[in-house]
Amino acid sequence: MFFDNTVLDVLARGFVLSGVALFWIILMVRIVGLNSFSKMTNFDFVTTIAFGSLLAGAAQASDWKAFFQTLVATACLFLFQFTLSYFRRRSSTVLHTIQNAPVYLMKDGKICEEAMRVKRVSRSDLMEKLRESNVSRLSDVRAAVFETTGEVSVLCGDEIDDAMLEFVKDV
Known part of the structure; x- marks a missing residue:
């Protein structure tokens, strides 16, 4: 592509093409917005991995x-992500089609065994997340929520605003 010498060509291609591709991704992020690499949905996670793969391919x-x-594939992926994000905000049907609902793993200090089974979360995984959140007693946990991204959020305290758990489902 650049030189007849194989070694120089390999070095130049690696340097120039990766730099141009990285600049292209930065430009797309500036146009589309920072939420391009958010982990708000499982779709966001998949597109982030795809961007990395496309950068490597370039x-x-x-x-x-x-x-x-x-x-072009990178630009199209940004366009698809932007379009899905747009419709996800405006249509509950689209939202529920492409995004899982958050689910209680614990509620008011009690482990929701059925939710743990359905979501395939082990007790040891839950305990690890509780320890990471500095929980010392299960009775202190108002809610442990398996989020749409696969993360576990732990809420402790005497009272929790209803809005914090508005979209969380029981299994």
């Missing part, structure tokens, strides 16, 4: 056609 492109194809 850095390893052996011809201009393949390189520009990865740049």
